[in-house]
Amino acid sequence: MDERTAEERILAGLDEEQRTVATTLSGPLCVLAGAGTGKTRAITHRIAYGVHTGVYNPNRLLAVTFTARAAAEMRTRLRDLGVGTVQARTFHAAALRQLQYFWPHAVGGQLPGLLEHKATIIGEAARRLRLPADRASIRDLAAEIEWAKVSMLTPETYLLKAVDRGEPGGLDKVAVGRLFQGYEDVKADRNLIDFEDVLLITVGILQEDPRVAATVRDQYRHFVVDEYQDVSPLQQRMLDLWLGGRDELCVVGDASQTIYSFTGATPRHLLDFPKRFPAANVVKLVRDYRSTPQVVGLANSLLGNRRSGGLSADALWSAPLELVAQRPGGPAPEFLECSDDEAEAAAVAARIKILIEHGTPASEIAVLFRTNGQSEAYEQALTGAGVGYQLRGGERFFARKEVRDAMLQLRAASRAAEDEPLGQLVRDVLKNLGYQAEAPNTGGAVRERWESLSALVALADELVVSRSTPEHVFTLVDFVAELQDRASAQHAPTVQGVTLASLHSAKGLEWDAVFLVGLSEGLMPISFADTPETVDEERRLLYVGITRAREFLNFSWSTARTPGGRANRRPSRFLDGLRPSSVGGAPTGPRQPAAKKSRKVAGPSVCRVCGKILNTGAERKVGRCPDCPPGYDEAIFEQLRQWRLKESAAAEVPAFVVFTDATLMAIAEAAPQDLDALASLPGVGPAKLERYGEAVLEIVAND
Structure with missing residues (x-):
């Protein structure tokens, strides 16, 4: 005792x-x-x-x-x-909780309803103002409004503080400010508040x-x-x-x-x-109990390799903590270069299968990527290899039908629970829903259902050990109450299956083995990280990914996007000094500034149609007045917009971050036939040319 x-x-x-x-x-x-x-x-x-x-x-x-x-x-x-x-x-x-308690005394009446999703209200506000807003634009505008509100900005002060925020949803700042106010007006009309309003x-x-x-x-x-x-x-x-x-x-x-x-x-x-x-x-706190010295050393080196980004960026960068590994040594991290995205996914799936065969549980393996759009290739590769997976950020665990059915069955059983060990009781109840001790050989929905039920069984076994005391044995009634609490907090148990997740959603989690994939320039750092501050944040994001691994760590990238495509991708600059020089060719190294080209002293830009002087950046970008007829096939422009919509959704970024409408118009009008011609257009920088160039040329050529 x-x-x-x-x-x-x-x-x-x-x-x-x-x-x-x-x-x-x-x-x-x-x-x-x-x-x-x-x-x-x-x-x-x-x-x-x-x-x-x-x-x-x-x-x-x-x-x-x-x-x-x-x-x-x-x-x-x-x-x-x-x-x-x-x-x-x-x-x-x-x-x-505080607002619900104090509202009747401080304000009076009933607390307004809580708006869980902004899209419908933003869409209505856009229609009232006759502003264009497709699905992707509404998502971008919702993010912008959330940023403004947590920064304690009003529609009026937003215009003063959002100078460098780009064009959310393809709208200029004045239009965004009007939409912001319109959104607030619609909420007021419907007696609703959003999550930011709560604060x-x-x-x-x-x-x-x-x-x-x-x-x-x-x-x-x-x-x-x-x-x-x-x-x-x-x-x-x-x-x-x-x-x-x-x-x-x-x-x-x-x-x-x-x-x-x-x-x-x-x-x-x-x-x-x-x-x-x-x-x-x-x-x-610098003693790292999670990761091996090999993983910790790489994480320290990644941050230590950062070089000055100028006064503004350096002011936001603090000296990193130097972690000291407490675990014994483990395997050396692996670096893998592949010919294309499909080959990379297949190679990662093959390595994962070997780990599982050698005893690493699938639930202790994660594949982490920069954007959610990268997950599809790994879903297909793991399915082809016969390996189960779970997509973090997909359907919530407690929203799954089999889990809801299981909770109902367990609650009913708890009313007449016999004096039997909890683990066996749970197994007996869940057998009626398809649970069995061994995993099914099939994949898809059958496998996912089994994994959900298996997670509940494993949780019951775990809680019996951790929650039982000499005075009280953890019972089925206790287990049902615990599940209800966890459902309210969305605190899901561990599901057997490889985790597929974005780097952002992996924060706070850890696994025995982590595969960091898609580590090429344009994806890590992401192409729209075009300032020292945003590149620093991408470095921190990769650091978070590295430090999720306890023992096995694998870095991979591909030299082309599609099989047979042009091999013009380079490994991420962040891997310089981390990867062996024999993997991936010469280090990316710091980019040398291009020799400055002599510039002609130009007069004012004029409209190519009517000859009037162009006053705004958007007008100069497309080379004509907004009222003059466009000189392009609108079908090309629409195809470019649809392509941009898919790219922005996959990357979870505002559509304008890929290309603004003005740049798409310029592309559609110029109809470039090669990368050099595309690079000459305003709004198409080196990073965007590298990431999107081939896709844009294909759209223009195929029309």
């Missing part, structure tokens, strides 16, 4: 730095935690230690993070440490109503914020109002894992924390 006190058990097994975090219970604390260094362990043990020593009242501490999954994981760990009453929520969930309105109430602010500050005396590098200006404002000038705040983050700047997140709050709180304790 363990005779240690609860406090001693909580601190046992923590390293020196983690123990410092866990025992620093008062005042401001900044934890700089590298990937795999046990930050969640450190902060949950800190909360538990504070509660068990009486420093914290569990009902007066709020832990916030950024995803429902992370919040659910934190609640699970806190429950296992005996402090399950501590609240762990996302910023939005915490704000919504904005709660912030407004806390600022304007001293009684509400005092009540919240009395309720919460201590705060913990995870992934602090990802806070937006709006979330930081909310946190400031919760604190009300106090400093009982613990923040945890890693500036080297900042990968959501495009949504308004900024690491500045993390980096400036010691300036804001001069008395703050700063603890660095």
